[in-house]
Amino acid sequence: MGRPIPDFGKFLEGLRGSMSLREAAKKSGLSHAYIRDLELERNRSTNDKITPSPDTLKKLSAAYGYSYTELMIKAGHLPGGDTDSQSNGNRLDMDLNHVYFIEIGRKDITYHTEGSNIVHSIDSLLDFSTFLDELEENDFKKMDTDLYVNLNHIRKYDERKGLLFFHEDGTGPRVTISAIRQKKYHDLIARKVAANTEKSLEFSFGKSGNTPTFSAANKHI
Incomplete structure (x- = not known):
């Protein structure tokens, strides 16, 4: 396992760009509330820190047109050397x-x-x-x-x-x-x-x- 990049949530928000949360939710199959939680890196209901799973990253990769492998590395699921x-x-x-x-x-x-x-x-x-x-x-x-x-x-x-x-x-x-x-x-x-x-x-x-x-x-x- 590697380490996530600093401010990974802001990185995800940057990938979303001008796309609305509801549009991102429609493209990824995730809820718009959960996508926002990932961008804030915390569950707003419990205030617990959250990290997206590989399956979630796969969906975001498809929605944002960004490399799944690179997303896995930046999230800390894969070491960069892989x-x-x-x-x-x-x-x-x-x-x-x-x-x-x-x-x-x-x-x-x-x-x-x-x-x-x-x-x-x-x-x-x-x-x-x-x-x-x-x-x-x-x-x-x-x-x-x-x-x-x-x-x-x-x-x-x-x-x-x-x-x-x-x-x-x-x-x-x-x-x-x-x-x-x-x-x-x-x-x-x-x-x-x-x-x-x-x-x-x-x-x-x-x-x-x-x-x-x-x-x-x-x-x-």
């Missing part, structure tokens, strides 16, 4: 083929691979625009506000929960995709899972009779 940070002003020479997914914050990009997370600063809008083009060329798709997933690494798709897994048995890292993106990429994801796991794709219709669903089945030779 993440390789590269902020030297040069573009990161990263082989995107080995990256599972990418989280984009306001000032940095976090690359998630099999064994590590690498944080790199966003140095210019021009670099960032070129970076987005590279993601598209390498088969990354935007699956949430700040989440880009390498579809070539997806091995399992839980349609009901909106979860994507990078291991076929459902262990290890996973990501949650937004309902809008799930609807948009449902067919593509199913096909990618089938290709990545070398399974055939069976097509069927849902109960409504007009909603197509896909499932992967073992190939028969």
Whole structure:
């Protein structure tokens, strides 16, 4: 465990910026009162000091478009040394083929691979625009506000929960995709899972009779 940065609550308030508490609550799924308590670093009912849990930080990360890993470090849940940070002003020479997914914050990009997370600063809008083009060329798709997933690494798709897994048995890292993106990429994801796991794709219709669903089945030779 690391140590939280001084005035972490004010840092959270700064991330919220001009967003109202109710808007932040709607985006994060947290109550507006609890978000304000976190910014004040105390429970206003009991006056006890409070620290957000990793699950709460994940929700705030999605709502504010800020790196979850960096938020965990700043809150003291992770020591800074657990993440390789590269902020030297040069573009990161990263082989995107080995990256599972990418989280984009306001000032940095976090690359998630099999064994590590690498944080790199966003140095210019021009670099960032070129970076987005590279993601598209390498088969990354935007699956949430700040989440880009390498579809070539997806091995399992839980349609009901909106979860994507990078291991076929459902262990290890996973990501949650937004309902809008799930609807948009449902067919593509199913096909990618089938290709990545070398399974055939069976097509069927849902109960409504007009909603197509896909499932992967073992190939028969």
